[in-house]
Amino acid sequence: MKEYKNRNLITIFTKGDIFSKISYIVCGASNMRHGQIIKGLLFLCLEISYIFFMITKGAGMLQALTTLGDNLQGMQFNEEIGIYEMHAGDNSMLILLYGVVALVISLSFIAVWYFSIVSGEAARKRAAEGKKNRGFIEDVKSLANENVRYLLLAIPVIGLLVFTVMPLIYMILMAFTNYDQEHQPPGNLFDWVGIKNFITLLSTGDRLSSTFWPVFGWTLIWCIFATFTCYFGGIILAMIINSKGIRFKKVWRTIFIFTMAIPSFISLRVVATMLGEKGIFNVLLQKWGFTQTALPFLSNANWARVSVILVNVWIGVPVTMLMVSGILMNIPGELYESAKIDGAGPITIFRKITFPYMWFVTTPYLISNLISNFNNFNTIYFLTGGEPHTLDYYKGAGQTDLLVTWLYKLTKDSNDYNLAATIGIIIFVISAIFTLVTFDGSGSLKNEEGFQ
Amino acid sequence: MKKNVIGLNLKYLDYAVCGVFLMAISVFLPYAALSDGRKNLISVMIDLIRSANGHALNLMVYLTVAASFVSFVFGVISFNAASVRVVKAWQAVQAFATAFWTFLLFASKTILESAGIAGEFMNKQLSFGFWIALIVSYTSLVLIMRMTKTNVGYIILTILGVIWMFPILWILLTALRAEQGYYVGYFIPKKLTLQNFANLFSNNSVIPFKKWWLNTFIVATASCVINTLIILATSFTLSRTRFAGRKAFMNVLMIIGLFPGFMSLIAVYNILKGLGLNQSLLALIVVGAAGAAMGYHVTKGFFDTIPKAIDEAAIIDGATRLQIFSHITLPLSKPIIVYTVLGSFLASWSDYIFPSMLFGDKQSSYTVAVGLYWLTDFRRIDKYYTQFAAGAVIVAVPIVILFIWLQRYYVEGLSGSVKG
Numbered sequence: 001m002k003e004y005k006n007r008n009l010i011t012i013f014t015k016g017d018i019f020s021k022i023s024y025i026v027c028g029a030s031n032m033r034h035g036q037i038i039k040g041l042l043f044l045c046l047e048i049s050y051i052f053f054m055i056t057k058g059a060g061m062l063q064a065l066t067t068l069g070d071n072l073q074g075m076q077f078n079e080e081i082g083i084y085e086m087h088a089g090d091n092s093m094l095i096l097l098y099g100v101v102a103l104v105i106s107l108s109f110i111a112v113w114y115f116s117i118v119s120g121e122a123a124r125k126r127a128a129e130g131k132k133n134r135g136f137i138e139d140v141k142s143l144a145n146e147n148v149r150y151l152l153l154a155i156p157v158i159g160l161l162v163f164t165v166m167p168l169i170y171m172i173l174m175a176f177t178n179y180d181q182e183h184q185p186p187g188n189l190f191d192w193v194g195i196k197n198f199i200t201l202l203s204t205g206d207r208l209s210s211t212f213w214p215v216f217g218w219t220l221i222w223c224i225f226a227t228f229t230c231y232f233g234g235i236i237l238a239m240i241i242n243s244k245g246i247r248f249k250k251v252w253r254t255i256f257i258f259t260m261a262i263p264s265f266i267s268l269r270v271v272a273t274m275l276g277e278k279g280i281f282n283v284l285l286q287k288w289g290f291t292q293t294a295l296p297f298l299s300n301a302n303w304a305r306v307s308v309i310l311v312n313v314w315i316g317v318p319v320t321m322l323m324v325s326g327i328l329m330n331i332p333g334e335l336y337e338s339a340k341i342d343g344a345g346p347i348t349i350f351r352k353i354t355f356p357y358m359w360f361v362t363t364p365y366l367i368s369n370l371i372s373n374f375n376n377f378n379t380i381y382f383l384t385g386g387e388p389h390t391l392d393y394y395k396g397a398g399q400t401d402l403l404v405t406w407l408y409k410l411t412k413d414s415n416d417y418n419l420a421a422t423i424g425i426i427i428f429v430i431s432a433i434f435t436l437v438t439f440d441g442s443g444s445l446k447n448e449e450g451f452q
Numbered sequence: 453m454k455k456n457v458i459g460l461n462l463k464y465l466d467y468a469v470c471g472v473f474l475m476a477i478s479v480f481l482p483y484a485a486l487s488d489g490r491k492n493l494i495s496v497m498i499d500l501i502r503s504a505n506g507h508a509l510n511l512m513v514y515l516t517v518a519a520s521f522v523s524f525v526f527g528v529i530s531f532n533a534a535s536v537r538v539v540k541a542w543q544a545v546q547a548f549a550t551a552f553w554t555f556l557l558f559a560s561k562t563i564l565e566s567a568g569i570a571g572e573f574m575n576k577q578l579s580f581g582f583w584i585a586l587i588v589s590y591t592s593l594v595l596i597m598r599m600t601k602t603n604v605g606y607i608i609l610t611i612l613g614v615i616w617m618f619p620i621l622w623i624l625l626t627a628l629r630a631e632q633g634y635y636v637g638y639f640i641p642k643k644l645t646l647q648n649f650a651n652l653f654s655n656n657s658v659i660p661f662k663k664w665w666l667n668t669f670i671v672a673t674a675s676c677v678i679n680t681l682i683i684l685a686t687s688f689t690l691s692r693t694r695f696a697g698r699k700a701f702m703n704v705l706m707i708i709g710l711f712p713g714f715m716s717l718i719a720v721y722n723i724l725k726g727l728g729l730n731q732s733l734l735a736l737i738v739v740g741a742a743g744a745a746m747g748y749h750v751t752k753g754f755f756d757t758i759p760k761a762i763d764e765a766a767i768i769d770g771a772t773r774l775q776i777f778s779h780i781t782l783p784l785s786k787p788i789i790v791y792t793v794l795g796s797f798l799a800s801w802s803d804y805i806f807p808s809m810l811f812g813d814k815q816s817s818y819t820v821a822v823g824l825y826w827l828t829d830f831r832r833i834d835k836y837y838t839q840f841a842a843g844a845v846i847v848a849v850p851i852v853i854l855f856i857w858l859q860r861y862y863v864e865g866l867s868g869s870v871k872g
Contacts, residue, residue: 093722094722097719097722097723097726100719144772144773144774144775145772145773145774146773148689148693148772148773148774148777149689149693149695151774152685152686152688152689152777153685153686153689153701155682155685156682156685156686156744156745157745159682159741159742159743159744159745160705160708160742160743160745160746162723162742163720163723163738163739163742163743164708164716164742164743164746165708166719166723167716167717167719167720167723168708168711168715168716168719170716170719171715171716171718171719237612240605240608240609241605241609243603243605244603245601245602245603245605246603246605246606246609252609252613253859254856254859255613255616255617256612256613256616257855257856257859258616258617258620258852259616259620260855261848261851261852261854261855261856262620262848262851262852263798263801263802263821263847263848263851264802265802265804265821265824265825266623266802266824266844266847266848267619267620269824269825269828269840269844270619270622270623270841270844271619272828273634273828273833273837274619274622276634278634278635280622280639283635283636283637283638284639287561287562287637287638288557288558288559288561288562288575289560289561289573289574289575290574290575292574314615314616314619318616322859371710375712377712377714377805378804381804382804382825404712404714407712407714407715408714408805411714411715411717411718412809417718420715421715424711424712424715427711427712427715428710428711428712431710432707432710435706435710
């Protein structure tokens with residue numbers, strides 16, 4: 001029999017032998033036929049347990065997803081004893097969660113099913129070519145060699161599935177429900193509402209959208225300022241420390257690295273207490289005669305926004321400095337020598353040599369920094385907690401809140417999970433578009449094997 | 453035409469001498485507008501000497517005046533006979549003069565008020581004599597440094613260094629402060645003590661800090677080991693082996709990474725509840741390990757730089773992929789292993805969001821991050837501020853030491869991954 005190319009689900013079915021076709025229904029049939037008994041049995045066991053799961057629980061779980069529960073918790077008259085009884089209603093949240101679990105299990109099974117068919121077909125092909133198929137023990141041994149990926153990636157993949165992918169699907173689905181304060185299980189049910197949340201959040205007029213847009217605007221301003229102040233500050237600092245004639249370079253670097261080494265929750269909390277109305281900054285400024293009354297570092301919206309950016313400089317500049325130091329040393333010295341001979345001043349040298357080189361090397365870093373600042377939870381949350389509050393905003397949101405900190409507050413304080421999920425999806429879309437646009441032009445992802 | 457001196461750049465000499473001359477002159481110019489009219493620094497100095505209750509800071513005024521004149525004298529000497537030694541000495545004196553003038557900007561209020569010369573003094577009452585002196589002193593210092601070919605960056609680094617260390621110094625001093633309370637009207641404590649540290653660890657303390665510290669240490673150590681292994685394994689597979697679906701897998705990881713991480717925490721919480729793991733430290737470790745693979749980028753970038761020929765040679769010699777991983781790749785990757793270990797230790801050491809959501813009110817399970825944040829709540833801050841500071845120092849010190857010690861690896865690990 002002539003072997004075919006392009007092995008896929010359709011060709012295997014049409015071009016394979018009868019056992020290949022049986023494998024579509026009875027997983028592992030082809031493996032068992034061609035000498036891989038244990039492997040085939042394993043596939044079969046997985047299939048049987050999946051079917052068992054679906055019959056006993058899974059189907060019900062998936063089916064309940066469509067309604068998210070109908071029975072409200074409440075009192076019901078029990079005719080036998082003649083009194084009203086508390087009767088537990090459906091818990092929409094658990095229904096949604098179980099539904100997602102069943103969904104993920106089903107998807108995993110489809111992956112196993114596909115894998116078993118391909119594996120069975122490979123076994124058939126080897127048998128047809130007259131080669132001996134690997135036994136189970138040899139298969140296990142191959143885990144240390146050409147199949148090492150199954151061994152090394154198994155735990156990470158399972159971990160990601162259970163604690164990242166599954167929760168993520170759950171939260172994405174939640175964005176399309178009305179799971180807010182007024183629909184809290186178990187006392188209440190929530191239901192699918194389509195894209196209503198997106199519309200209320202994005203369209204103008206509503207109180208929510210008049211909170212969303214200002215918060216979004218500030219997030220963008222923050223993201224740009226926070227990234228570029230730290231970036232240029234770090235470059236300048238690194239250039240000063242690395243310039244000729246500065247002695248004790250290591251000592252200087254260590255002084256600045258202190259802020260980087262101290263966990264940010266500590267340094268930010270400390271600075272937050274220092275910036276308070278009775279904090280040491282205000283005390284000293286008054287004592288030194290710069291001001292008579294306390295300055296509203298964190299209590300006035302505009303002051304707070306500037307303070308947050310400045311404190312971020314304090315935290316972030318050393319990070320860039322440390323990173324850039326290595327790159328600066330890689331710039332060929334001859335470039336500087338010849339520039340000096342040609343009479344270029346320090347500013348021209350920076351503009352024409354240092355900066356273009358730096359820009360070229362650090363673009364990926366800059367991009368990822370922009371995204372991480374867009375989602376910079378720590379700085380804002382530990383420093384201001386999003387405050388100062390304003391009556392113009394939907395409750396909880398403050399004037400230094402970023403989208404992420406607002407999201408966190410919506411989950412933790414006001415239990416508006418649907419809104420939080422909606423904001424999460426919006427953040428994702430923005431980051432994804434930004435990443436796609438920028439990384440498309442950057443070579444660092446494409447030249448993966450450039451160094452090998 | 454002046455003679456040349458080896459090691460000096462005499463181009464700036466004239467300007468520098470003018471500068472220090474101006475600075476010396478401005479001692480006689482109005483220093484501050486006081487209740488009885490504008491006064492120069494000399495007459496303020498005389499008033500200070502006369503006044504009965506001397507303040508330690510008065511010395512600052514005397515030193516400023518002295519340094520300004522001495523610097524002027526040095527200027528005159530070097531104008532006539534410049535030598536490297538004299539100019540170097542001049543530079544040192546001028547540096548002191550500049551520092552003293554800067555200090556006066558901060559100390560004037562205290563000095564003038566405690567001597568009874570001024571009632572309510574504000575810095576805007578400082579007169580043009582002072583501002584000229586301040587600006588000129590910096591300019592002259594720069595000029596003299598130009599002359600001795602010293603890098604002017606020292607001035608910037610010193611000022612920035614002071615700013616950068618200020619909050620760190622403050623938290624250290626607060627941790628050692630005997631006077632309790634959040635609000636104190638001074639920077640340096642009146643009395644130093646170690647009691648704050650002792651209180652944190654005493655058994656009858658309200659704050660279970662010992663427990664918090666132990667919790668964090670257990671979680672951080674376990675996570676650090678497990679996460680590092682997972683990150684290394686993932687990066688190795690993605691960097692050193694090729695298989696169908698590898699690119700897709702990386703893309704999926706990237707897409708997942710673009711979602712804000714804690715968006716799904718509430719679901720994670722429910723899953724943990726289902727597994728019976730809620731409110732336990734194990735949950736922190738498990739969840740941390742489950743997401744660890746997402747941080748493969750830097751490590752993979754480093755592995756990418758190891759030449760492929762080494763692997764191929766090993767395969768010809770009969771090594772399995774697993775042996776390549778453990779016997780070739782890992783020994784070559786010390787910087788990145790240190791970087792990963794440090795990174796995962798730090799991450800779990802200072803993680804706040806998830807533990808705070810996980811533990812809620814169960815204080816005995818808090819990690820230091822949650823605990824210390826809880827202490828700075830406005831209801832508790834006044835009572836526990838010094839203990840919070842002590843706690844912060846205890847938490848930060850090991851990490852700072854670790855970080856400074858391993859700094860080299862950190863830079864190497866990063867620069868291995870940064871490519872154009």
